[in-house]
Amino acid sequence: MNYKGYLYTLLLCGQLPLAYQLQAQETFSIPTEQHAIEVTLAAGSPLRTTTLLSSTQRLSKADGWFATYGAHLLGRPSAAAELEEYITTDPISRQAQVARIARATHYLYNKEYNRARHTLEQVREQTLTSEMRSEWQVKMAYALLLSGRPVEQVEQLFEMTAAGDDYWSDVARLYLAQLYIAQNDLDKAERTLLPIQDQGDLQYDARLGLARIALYRQNYQSVLTHTEALATARLSEEQRAESQIIEANAWYRLEEPSKAIERLAPLSDQNASLLTPEDQLILAAAYMETERTEQAIPHLLLATRGDAETSGVANLYLARARRDMGLYSEALASYQVAADRAVAPTIREAAMYEQVLLMRSKASGSFGQEVRLCEEFLNTFSQSAHREAMEHFLIESYYRSPDYLTSLASIGRIQRPSTIIVEAQCYLLNQLTQQAQQAGDLALAQRYNQQAQQLTTKSAHHTEAELLGAQLLSQQGAYKQAAQALTAILSKRAASSKQLQIARYLLGYSQIRQQQYGAATQTLSILLQEGTLDNTLQADVHARLGDAHYMQGHYTPAVRYYEEAYRLAPDNQVYALYMLSDIEGLKKDYKAQIAALDKLVARHPNSLYKPRAMYDQGRAMELSGQQAEAIGAFTRLTQEYPQSEYGRKAALQLALLYYNRNETSRAIETYKALLAEAPQSGEAKQAYEALKSIYIEEGRSTEFVQYANSIGGSYSINESEAMSISFETAERAYQSRQPQAERLLKEYLALKPQGASSLLAHYYLADIYDRAGKEEEALALYERIYPSRKQLSQELHIGLLQKMSAMRIQQRAYAQALPLQQELLTLPLEPASYQTTLLSATESALQAGQYEWVIKVVAPQLDKAKGWSQEQLDLLTCRLATSYLKTGRGNQIESLLKPLVARIETYAGTQGTLLLAQYYVSNKIQQSYSKQLLDKLVNDAYPDPELSAETIITLSDWYLTKGDPDTARLYLESLLKNYTDETSPIRQRAAEKLAQLRQSTAR
Known part of the structure; x- marks a missing residue:
């Protein structure tokens, strides 16, 4: 017998107690309709083997096919063929219909319900007798039921049959009663069975049905009355077993587990298959109530083979049994199965709760497994009496585990977190914030902290989050915002005294970082006065007070605070000892600094400050010589x-x-x-x-x-970088005038570089050649880079033009020098450099015959005359006068040059006086005045060989104009004798004049 309905009520009704024994005083309910069908028709019912086949006893022994049918039931192979012969010989005869019923009975016996139904549907109902029709209807209903046809159709067939008064009508009543039981209509079922409880072979099945109804009604004494009446009856083995099972259930419900064991244990020992998994569970429960847990386990194992409902209950009790026997791993496995497979919520609730209890008591299972169970429990059984306990278990797991991210994810899976869960969430976010802080990931720390502060909890953890937020602001340099946050914390009454102390300490630190040293000193001093601080915090406060004074240069109070900080917590305040040494260094007392650092290294050899102290020692020694x-x-x-x-x-x-x-x-x-x-x-x-x-x-x-x-x-x-380093090396050698500069520059240029560095290298090498007197090599390099001169810096561009023009002037290549000088004049030269360049350029222009250019640039300068010396202006005047003479504009000469005669002692004055005299002599005017000028030049002129030579030549010309060639010749001969520069154009001109004079004299 399958007692699912009974068992469900036994184990599941009401609040399941935490005790591990089955409680017998609970009520039970009627099984479901489908449940009852399975119980009665599919699970070992004696009706299947006796009632359904009892037609063999009712058939006329005169029927020729009876022997064949009987042999068929005994399994004779030829029986099927012989039955088929009866059916095919005369398909519409009564015997053929009986044969079909027999064949269908065979199919039912072998659980071939669809074939049985198909065979019964071929029976010609009109050929059957009334009793045969009843048999056919019962078996058709049975086949329909077990082949999945609607229960209403089955019930209708049974009711039609039960209306008769033959044997099969009584069989129909038995099945109909089972259907009524399934429909929870126990009264109707009882009325159906009562008429046949004393009727022939079916009376025992009827009484068993009535006993079952009494069991479902919780009328256990009535159950015992029925089973005691059956005790002396001639029951089949199946009926006897069913009676014992029903009686055992009654005894168990009457709190007589020993008597339940007496009825069930022999059956189980004889043949365990006689008991369903539900029966095995009852037997196991009885053993457990009589404290025979070890004997219960085999039956619980058999009970776990039942369907989901039975298996869930069995696994729960198997877990309890194993737990009581110290088989903790096996118990946890059974709890897990019960929690996963049980259909009834109360079973799953108990299994999950007890599984967590066992894990915690025996430190079994992993963190993840325990947390998963707690999560599932809280989400599934939100109204459970154990919810608060499970929340505390879960929170303890969070606080115990260092894997804060996993714990945080767990909280995220809880659908309706309570206040204490939210507080734990805040704690986890605080831990993650600190982890990110320590790793230097302030952005991540900020995200965690913001999440923590947004939680709707006012716990100490939330205040801790606010403190961490202030710390983060400080770390990010937002000291003003940090101070505001800390001030808000200090105004909170919910904060603990320890948190208030930390907040005030951090506020003082923020004020120091904002250079609010006075405010910081006041804040930290208040903290010292407020109450008892632990040594570590008190030492930290003294150290920060030392910092506030240190930053203001108040070294005496700083030393006092640092010394006190070190005295209070020497192991934690190596920093203070280090700062004492630093102050000695700032006072340049390096001897005292070295001594203080020696103390630090000796007392704290494992301190993180030791390497820094050793470094400062070396620096102090270095600075002290x-x-x-x-x-x-x-x-x-x-x-x-x-x-x-x-x-x-x-x-x-x-x-x-x-x-x-x-x-x-x-x-x-x-x-x-x-x-x-x-x-x-x-x-x-x-x-x-x-x-x-x-x-x-x-x-x-x-x-x-x-x-x-x-x-x-x-x-x-790489190659490009190597070339750059080669150039840098050569450039530095050039700039420091090292002898190897030339070699290094040549090595660099051998790499065939391009761009600005190449130009510079050529420039540097040309300059080296220039300084070494290698003018040709220098000029060749300058000429090479001249086309790219604008890529040079302005300074080097100017330098290049100056050097090249100077070389050309030295070569007397004035026509080549002049364009260089003219370009120079377009560049932003310093005033002095511009004046020098213009003077030189006008000289080159005169030598190159570029008189108009001279007139163009000099005349404006003479008009401005700002920033020029008198000597420079006089020189420009001479250049302009010369250009006027060369261009036939001599009428402007006298006004330009006469003022220079007064400054004849200068170079420009001498040159101007000479030019004026030459103008007079060449034009044969002012003969007397020109002679005076020439005599003045001989006596008072600026000592310059070339000007002196020009003066002699002009005197010679003056005497020629006077018709005295001899005196003219003597002047020229004297000049050639004393002016030894063979390459000078003046000497060459004097020689030519002398030759012409001699030639004319000879004629």
């Missing part, structure tokens, strides 16, 4: 902490000391060691640049490129 000691200190630091920031800084300082001591090779070795130790550090990059500078300074660029490429990575140098 103890170079050797500094080298020793830096060397020890690089050896002890090669990977630390200060170890690397020490290496840089050590290399610089070597370099300053002209120990360049050791400096290079130290830089290279730093690059090898930490190639990606900022100090390594500084070392690389320093090395590069040294190699460039020493003209070893090729060697440096090879070294850099040996390091590889980001230090590798």
Whole structure:
């Protein structure tokens, strides 16, 4: 018998207690309609083997096919063929119809319900007797029911049959009663069974049905009355087993589990298949109530083979049994199955709750498994009495686990988080904020903190989130906003005293960072006065007060606060000890600083400040002139902490000391060691640049490129970079006038560079040639870069034109010099440079015969006359006068030159006086005055060989105009004798005049 309905009520009705024993006083309900159908017709019912086949006893023994039918039931192979022969010989005969019913019975026995139904549908109903029709209707209804046809159709057939008074009508009543039971109409079922409870073979089945109805009515004494009456009856084995099962259920409900065991245990021992999984569960429950847990387990295992409802209950009790026996892993597995498979919510609720309890009590299961169960429980059983406990379990898991992200995701899956869950969420976000802070990801920390502050909770965790938010603002430099947030926290009554202390401390820190040192001192002093602080915080407050005074240069109170901070928490305030040494350094008391740092290193050998202290020791030694000691200190630091920031800084300082001591090779070795130790550090990059500078300074660029490429990575140098370094090396050598500059520039140019650097290199090399007197080589290079001169800097552009024009003037190539000078005059020259250039350019123009250009540029300058010296103006006047003479405008000469006679002692005055005299002589006017001018030139003129020579030539001309060629000749002969510059144009002109004079005299 399948007691699902009974079991459901037994285990599921009402609130399931936490105790592990089955409670027998609970009520139960009638099984469902489909449930009852399965119970009665499909699960071991004796009706199937006796009632349905009882037609063999009712057929006339005179029928010729009876023996065949009986043999068929016994399994004789030829029976099927013989039955078929009866059917096919005379298909419409009564015997054929009976044969069809027999064949259908065979199919029903073998559970071939569709074939049975098909066979019964072929029966010719009109040929059947009344009793045969009843049999056919019962079996048709049975076939329809088990082949899935509507229950209404089945019930109608049974009701039609039950209206009769033959045997099969009584069979129909049995089945009809089962349908009524399924429909929860126990009264109707009882009325259907009562007429046949004393009727022949069916009375036992009827009484069993009545016993079952009494069981469903919870009338357990009535159940026992029925089963006791059946105890002496001649029941079949199946009927006897069913009676015992019903009786066992009644005894169990009457809180007599031992008697239930007495009825069920023999059946299970005899043949376990006699009991359904539900029966096995009742037996197991009885064992558990009698404290025989170990004996219950095999039956619970069998019960777990039932459908989802039964399996869920069985697994729950199996888990409890295993738990009580100390089989914790097996118990957890059973709890899991019950939680996953149970249909009844109360079973799942109990399984999940007890599973978590067991996990926690025995530290079994993973964090994820426990959290998942708690999540599912809270989402599924939101009204459970265990909800609060499960929430606390979940929160403890969150607080216990370091995987805050996973815990936060868990909270996100809870559909209706309670206040304490939200508080836990705030806690997790705070932890994630701090993790991100420590990792330096302030943007991520900010996101977590904003989420925490947005939560609708006013717990201590929320205040903690506000404190963290203020810290983040400080870290981002938003000290004003941080101070505002902290001030708001200080005004909250909900904050704890510890949180208020931290808020005030952070406020003081923010004020220090805003340079509000007075306010910071006041804030922190209040904190010291407010109440008892733990030593760590008190020491921190003193340290910050020291900082406030330190930043104002108030070193005496700063020292006092730092000393107190160190006294309060020496292990946590190495910083304060370090700051004491720093103050000594600021006071330039390097001896005291070194002593303070020695104390720090000796007392706190494992402190994070030790490398910094050792570095400061080296710097103090260096600054106090103890170079050797500094080298020793830096060397020890690089050896002890090669990977630390200060170890690397020490290496840089050590290399610089070597370099300053002209120990360049050791400096290079130290830089290279730093690059090898930490190639990606900022100090390594500084070392690389320093090395590069040294190699460039020493003209070893090729060697440096090879070294850099040996390091590889980001230090590798490509061809373009190598060329750039080669140029930089050559340029530095040129700028410092090193002898190797010429070689380095040639090496660079051999690389065939392009662009501005190439122009510069040619310029530098030309300048070197120029300084070395290699004018031709220099000019050739200048000429080479001249077409690209505008790519040079303005300074070099001007320099190039100046150098080239000077060289051309030296070569007396005035026509080539003049365009260079003219271009110079278009550039933004300094006033003095412009004046010099214009003077030189006008001279070149005169020599090149460019008189009109001279007139064009000089006349405006004479009109302005601003910023020019008198000498320069006089020279320009001479240039203009010469140009006027050469262009036939001599009428303007006298007015220009006469003022210069008064300044004859100057070069320009001499030149102007000479020009005026030459003008008079050549035009044969003012003979007497011109002689006076010439005599004045001989006696008072500026001592210049060329002007003196021109004066002699002019005197010779004057005497010729006077008709005294001899005196003229004597002047020329004297000039040629004393003027020895064979290349001078003046000497050549004098020689030509003398030759002409001699020739004319000879004629």
